[in-house]
Amino acid sequence: MRVSTPKTATAALILSVNNVEVVYDHVILVLKGVSLDVPSGGIVALLGANGAGKTTTLKAVSNLLHAERGEVTKGSILFDGVEVQSLTPNEVVRRGCIQVMEGRRAFAHLTLEENLLTGAFTRKDGKSAIAQDLERVYAYFPRLKERRASTAGYTSGGEQQMCVIGRALMARPKMILLDEPSMGLAPQIVEEIFEIVKNLNAREGVSFLLAEQNTNMALRYASHGFILENGRVVMDGEARALAANEDVKEFYLGVAGDKRKSFRDVKHYKRRKRWLA
Amino acid sequence: MSGVLYSLVALGFVLIFKASGVFNFAQGAMVLLAGLALVRALDLLVAHGVPFWAAIVLGIGFGAAIMAATAWLIERFVIGPLVNQDGLTLFMSTIGVTFVLEGAAEMIFGSDVYPLRLFPTDAWFVFEDLFPGGILVNKLDVWGALIAGILVAGLAIFFQRTKTGRALRAVADDHLAAHSVGIPISWIWFVVWLVAGLVALVAATVWGTKLGVQFSITFLALKALPVLIIGGLTSIPGAIVGGLVVGAGEKIAEVYLGPSIGGGIEYWFPYVLALAVLLVRPQGLFGERIIERI
Amino acid sequence: QNEQFIPILSYRTGPYAVNGAPFANGMADYYNLVNERDGGINGVKLLVEECETAYATDKGVECYERLKSKGPTGAAFFNPLSTGITFALTEKTAADKIPIVTMGYGRADSKNGAVFPYNFPLLGTYWSAADIAIQHVAKELGGFDKLKGRKISLLYHDSPYGKEPIPMLQVLSQKYGFEFTPIPVTHPGVEQKSQWLAIRQNRPDYVLVWGWGVMNSTAIKEAASVAYPRDKMLGVWWSGAEPDVTPAGDQAAGYKALMLQHGAGRFPVHADIEKYVYAKGKGLSEPGKIGEVLYNRGMVNAMLGVEAIRKAQEKFGKKPLTGEQIRWGLENLILTDARIKELGFEGMMKPVSISCADHEGARYGRVQQWDGKGWKVISDWYTADESLIEPLVADVSAKYAAEKKIKPRDCAKET
Amino acid sequence: MLYRETGQFKSNYAEDMAIFPIRQDGIALGVLLAVAFIGVPLLATLHVWPFGTDYLLWAILLPFLILALAAIGTNILVGYCGQISLGSGAFMAIGAYSAYKLATGVHIPLAWLGIAITIPPLPVLASILLGGLAAAGFGIAFGIPSLRIKGLYLAVATLAAQFFFDWVFLRVPWFTNYAPSGSVNAPELNFFGVIVQTPIQRYLLCLTFVTVIAIMAKNLVRGNLGRQWMAIRDMDIAAELIGIRPLYAKLTAFAASSFIVGVAGALWAFVYLGSWEPLAFSIDRSLDLLFMVIIGGLGSIMGSFVGAAFVLIVPVMLNLIPAELGVPLSTQTITHLQFIIFGSLICYLLIKEPRGFARLISIGKEKLRLWPFPY
């Protein structure tokens, strides 16, 4: 189902995923032909329920599936015009596409600051530029500066989450794949993160592919949205159009009619809408 | 003192563990391979009338080349494809590598005992008037200690101070996350295995002088384990300290306990010592803390 | 098929490969020689197969099971070249009726053919070796009476192999009044520092070395580092081959070892081997190593087996024989000086005469010394003292018989 | 079509909790057991191929069964409870030597107390089981450090047990009944009057042990205790927070594992080797067991069998092939090649499926169920 006119074919695409199929462990078919595009300088949100395949899609893009015994069995993924499958994960990063993985995967034995510095591994523009960016990340997340010398493994969940986001920023990428960036963060930090996304996008032209459960936020900041269900894209379109869609409103935004309903009042056996049976 | 010789082998273990979380059982086999390559090249060159010093240089060069090839093969065909697997699987794969290296080394270079003589091996006794027997100091031990000291200093600085060193530690923590920030794991692992291979070459020169280059050198791997564990799997200086502790500990045990319970204690004593140390410090004397948080 | 199957349990890998390989080469080459030169034994070709044991007992057992019924008549006999495997196989071979030939090793009490009908510790057991070693020490000291109050240590491989001589040495120490100290070395023997420190403190007059593989050369090196005189070290015949001394370089000069009759060197039979085997490219050894101690021992071992088969053929016919028949051949094998000369082994060994009561067949030994380049024979022939060994053999084998509920044969009744 | 669960409905939890909820699997197991218990002995008695000689029975099936048993024991500790142990060989040795002592009579003179503990020789079955219990006891003692030491550190620490017991059985003559060579002989295998002697009898004896213990082990690991072990393995902290006592869970795993390994050790010594020395239980044995467990599949009883078969049989095959084909290579080269091939094969398998044959089998089954569709 398409909500609005298809994406403008004219805009240069930084990422284009074509009909990708992913199989784990040789038998578990997870993505059943996913196609999506990210225009250069765009912010695209990837929405969908648990298990829809958002994380898998992002891992396919950054070529991390191999390490998890998954493989792309069909379709192609072009980043900046290059077939991702032919690159190693570190070449993908070198070309400017970095992923923030779900689940706060900070390097446990390194300090927070060392964690951030590993993010700059692929950079060749000198120590001072890196130091500058480090300060910038600290400015975004003062809490990290406070705890810079702590071993990451012992910091709180939110601190680790900030750390991995900061780590990705340190790479100065062209494109960031954000997997659930808001998870476990305090509300004002969540706002902060989306502001960062907006800023980087506006000022430096960084493109974003955003897998996010906080649909509200995601659609507010994204230009496009794709809704995944069961390994298939079931709906896509401009963010505003999606936000206005009645189904999306009910199932993803929690607004029935115009008012947000209380979590206490949700019905027990709620009717579930599925676009696919 | 003699424990320090084990440190040379333990060092190779630490390097690889620190950089990839792989517990490399093949280190002993690598010492054998490096030693055989060196000694066979040396023999051949000397036999063809190359002057001894030039033969040594060329022989070491050849050994290094062999270790580089080994490192590349291991990374390419074994460890590389096993990225993101758990430690036990990686450990077992290195035992597989051990078989391959042992078989290949002996097939290519022969399975005899090849004498090697690069360092003086005579001994002298100190403190003989202090207690009966005195302390035996072998010149080889002194050389070994010296070399180990230099290696440790260099490697410790490399790991703590450089960008690559940091990346290595990151890889050991989380392969996948390291991938995701663009650390070229294959390259890094190649480098680390190469360095470990070179350390093995150094160990081979010392141990080859001591035992002759031969299959039994692979048993060093087992003797180096307690050294490694006492020092801490992730600590480079720990390898030296572990060596000293084991060296002193097993001799003291042999002298004071040995006679009363039948000798041969040094066979297991280092392990019991390691066990005791671990009970107090589960990560060894200098190892990184094991993180437990929920 | 007109073939006699002969298995070789060898080890060409692992810590003992250095010693296992030349031995196996010598054996295989000799069998090959018999095929190539004589067309087999009376026309019966020898079919040889090697099985790698890596000196490990369980692998040895597997090899045994695999090879025991190969060939038209099953395996002729087994030469495990490992005391451990010998122990593990002793019972099985008796049940399967296949002789187990342990030339110069194996269990010493198995020389008693009444209790061990299928074991043949040919040419010398460790008890014989121990006795000969002490005879030599006594001779160097100037007589058996000079042994009194002396200290003799035994540095041994801590395995059945190394432990075998201990009971005999204890008997001898009682008899001659020397102080005997056994010092174990753990497999594979690269670690001997503390043993030699103990030796240095205790200052024994003699150190007997009962090592195998790398343990021997390590012992020599450690002796050098504690400045223990090499010429006061006397190795058993398994500690007296080239790989045992060469790794120690100059430090080995002066080191002595028993000879299992033969030493290194080339004899008429070697010429045949070069001519019939190596010239056809069928030899297994590096040509330069033909005639080394262990190679020669492999040959002698193979020769004894071949002659036993020949002997058995006299009785059972010129065809492939069963293990049981060959056992008879072994038990009735007599090699005179003339026959030895005929075979091209003259100078390598003394006559052999095996019987039901005596499965050892001969107990001669000499002593050789390493001069830095080669082995030199430095003594006359010694003969082990039956009167000391026999009671021990009778005692220990009787215990075994009781434990295993074996009813000893009456050798007097055997022909 | 053959492998479908369609039409098999489970009306109660007991059915769903059966070892093989899918009927075809259960049938397969039944057939296997029938072959093992009836078919093999029958063929062996009739000397029908491949049982023309004793080789298959003696040199393959017997060690396979015993090592599979030891692998099950190791798997409980390593695969189910996640405590890496390089000391299984030592526990086999403890089982073997304790059983030996018990079967030949124990006499401990306590001179300073003026008394002596004397146990008359026990029946073989009792000795073997008590040997297992002794191993379990030492297993518990050596398991205590696991409360503090984890992962690979623990693995190396367990080597302490390995080397210590190697040494004890080598140097303490009491254990070998003062045998001068240090090599000891198994007592007569008298089971309630039946003297086990022929390969077929030995095979059936081991098969019985293996079957009974494997079933009990399977019951354990899918029951409450097994879940505790697995919880400790997967995340010990979380396990503790839901009320599992690490002390209890780990030590029971050590005990159960060592018991099984100990019984296997006693069988290995008594039934297979007949005469042995400590080298039969060296570190190499421990490593072999670990290989079996990992190649077979951590946390799978079935896998232990497959792993044992692989580790035992592949080298034998590699050894046989050149002889059969008549490859003109020197024995030396062949042996080295075997090393190389076996090592490569292990690496290849680990890469192909790090979770072992058990996982391959289950993937295979899943594919079979989906067949003819790929996913």
Place this chain on the structure above:
Amino acid sequence: MRAPDTSEILLQVEGVSLAFGGVKALREVSFNIKKGEIRAIIGPNGAGKTSMLNVINGFYHPNHGAITFKGRTRARMQPFEAARGGIARTFQNVALFKGMSALDNIMTGRVLKVRRGVLWQMLRYGPALKEEIEHRHRVEEIIDFLEIEAIRKVPVARLPYGLQKRVELGRALAMEPDLLLLDEPMAGMNLEEKEDMSRFIIDVNNHYGTTIALIEHDMAVVMDLSDRVAVLDHGVKIADGTPDEVKSNQTVIDAYLGVAH
């Protein structure tokens, strides 16, 4: 419908302080949880919320202060003792047993309830089997309740994050606890799933009368579900009261909420 029993205090935290080297994770924190209520703990990242739960169930031992649970005061206890006392919990970084199926994971929650000994389990016959089936029955109820029937036999490592959280809740429920500690149960869920999860929490609270302590960053959820809210910042308790009181507290707004919700 629901009237929290205000009289009975289930858990009392009294002046608890906790420091790791220089980091003071908790400073003199006191609060209580009443029987039957849903108690939320909120605060910025690194405020000490998780540490508080860790102290309550014995994973961390406070440097000062005491915990009174069901009338018994303890300075330090072992985690499994807490579990025995009836405290169950879920974790911020999902802490499932990765190698086990969802069903087995939930079954581990029953560990403390199993009565038959090891020997019985080994035989798995008669009473042992009967007991196992009983537990399985209870667990199936929970599986039904959480609507995860379809993934029962799937190894949890394969499950997407959201379902893992649900399984984790199932495991905690299987313990039939008196006090259930939930650490960010709804992180990484979309609205529909959050609604489901809320439903479960409320149902658990209503049906079983389980007392719940809840950490959550989604203010809407916290405000809707909880009876009382405690707010931590830098290890200090800065506010405590009903959702409405907390929401309008200026200190809380400055430290945490940012904009008034």
